[in-house]
Amino acid sequence: MKRLISRSNQAIAFGSILMALVCVESALAQSSESFHQQMIVVDGHNDVIYASLLEGRDLGKKLPVGHTDIPRLRAGGVDVQVFAVWSDDKKFGKGKAFKHANHQIDLLEQTASRYPDQLVIAKNSASIREIVKQGKIAAIIGVEGGNMIEESIENLESLYDRGARYLTLTWNYNLSWATAAAEEVKTKSEKGKGLTEKGRAIIRKMNELGMMIDLSHSGEKTFYDVMALSTKPVLVSHSNAYSLMPQYRNLKDDQLEALKKNGGVVGVNFYSGFLDPAYESRVKSIYRKHFGDKGNYKLSSSSQYDKLPASLKRKADAPLSLLLDHIDYLVIKVGVDHVAVGSDFDGIESSPQGLEDVSKFPVLTAALLERGYTKEDVSKIMGLNFLRILEQNEQQ
Numbered sequence: 001m002k003r004l005i006s007r008s009n010q011a012i013a014f015g016s017i018l019m020a021l022v023c024v025e026s027a028l029a030q031s032s033e034s035f036h037q038q039m040i041v042v043d044g045h046n047d048v049i050y051a052s053l054l055e056g057r058d059l060g061k062k063l064p065v066g067h068t069d070i071p072r073l074r075a076g077g078v079d080v081q082v083f084a085v086w087s088d089d090k091k092f093g094k095g096k097a098f099k100h101a102n103h104q105i106d107l108l109e110q111t112a113s114r115y116p117d118q119l120v121i122a123k124n125s126a127s128i129r130e131i132v133k134q135g136k137i138a139a140i141i142g143v144e145g146g147n148m149i150e151e152s153i154e155n156l157e158s159l160y161d162r163g164a165r166y167l168t169l170t171w172n173y174n175l176s177w178a179t180a181a182a183e184e185v186k187t188k189s190e191k192g193k194g195l196t197e198k199g200r201a202i203i204r205k206m207n208e209l210g211m212m213i214d215l216s217h218s219g220e221k222t223f224y225d226v227m228a229l230s231t232k233p234v235l236v237s238h239s240n241a242y243s244l245m246p247q248y249r250n251l252k253d254d255q256l257e258a259l260k261k262n263g264g265v266v267g268v269n270f271y272s273g274f275l276d277p278a279y280e281s282r283v284k285s286i287y288r289k290h291f292g293d294k295g296n297y298k299l300s301s302s303s304q305y306d307k308l309p310a311s312l313k314r315k316a317d318a319p320l321s322l323l324l325d326h327i328d329y330l331v332i333k334v335g336v337d338h339v340a341v342g343s344d345f346d347g348i349e350s351s352p353q354g355l356e357d358v359s360k361f362p363v364l365t366a367a368l369l370e371r372g373y374t375k376e377d378v379s380k381i382m383g384l385n386f387l388r389i390l391e392q393n394e395q396q
Helices: 002-038 070-075 097-114 125-133 153-161 197-209 220-229 253-262 279-294 301-307 310-316 320-334 358-370 375-394
Strands: 042-046 080-086 119-121 137-144 164-168 212-214 265-268 339-341
Touching: 002 358, 002 375, 042 137, 042 339, 042 358, 042 375, 070 137, 070 358, 080 097, 080 164, 080 375, 097 119, 097 137, 097 153, 125 137, 125 375, 153 164, 153 197, 197 212, 197 220, 212 375, 220 253, 253 265, 253 320, 265 320, 265 375, 279 301, 279 310, 320 339, 320 358, 320 375, 339 375, 358 375
Parallel strands: 042 080, 080 137, 119 137, 137 164, 164 212, 265 339
Antiparallel strands: none
16 A cells, blocks of 8 residues: 555656646747747848749748748748849840849839838848837848849949849859859869959949848859958858768858858858758658659659658758757857858758748747857847848948
8 A cells, every 4th residue: 555655656746747847848948939039030041032922922921832921930030031032044044134133123022012011121230120120020132143133233233222232143053253163063173263353343342332242152262262352241141061061052161261250151051951961862762662663763852852741851851950060060160150040941942850931940049049059149140140241241
């Protein structure tokens, strides 16, 4: 009888401990959620204009597809969203990119006009602060690819006047004035790589305008040419650490050192393929197990991923811990003042587990706090560092 009573008391005590732990975890979750909503959250790169607005979708409504819409931005506590403007000469034809860029800005302006109480286009740091103070989302325009200025400084100035606050110099192919990482890696020779004199003139004009230079997608030679020339801190809007994931879109240690000396910022990219060396093989393995003899094994890993059911996609996604590992590594190499967020949502097929769309940004805040980052450091990574270099570029 005494044993039964003892065991009963032990069970009650154990249950009490479990209940206490649940209460503590709940309190911590509420605390991180409250903190997330209080700080300024900035996502430095999102492709929803191309993925949804060009498809005629209404961002004011919660969409059943993609990663982004206004309701999910609200749920994710996103205060400042950079909307990327992107056009591919190979897809849409050379000589059409400037017009295509302006059309995309038109669509973003129309969305802002349709939802003025939700979304406002910001053109400087002061307007961002005012928009956020009003409880609205500040929309910044980032042009992803120098092809959209069509070699014209006048076009560059025109896009700046329309609100573009950074220009990603290249996308995945070379321009006449700058070379891309995707092309530079194909040869060890330095011949024909980097900035031309025209490219240098464009960099000088961007510094003069106060337009951030974005070096994501740029080749190493282009990267170092810009570092030698720019008088202002640069942005690498959506890239990760090469040492953890050796992919040409990520930054090597020497590049990170140069970025630190420049005072610039790197925005961590959420794409599983830029975070996890095992991602592609895992996708192919899951695809093979699911489709068996019916599978098309000539497809790329991204196409195979797209064909998987949602439950299997989640299994293929990189663990959230790997994103945190990249942030840790970048902080060690460049310092916490030089790391930001550039999700690449709606430009990627796979993001880390738990970060399936823009509504999940509080998960990242909670994970960073759990990793031991202070609230001050989390505030820097989640928004203040991006805003700092934006303001520094504005200064004459």
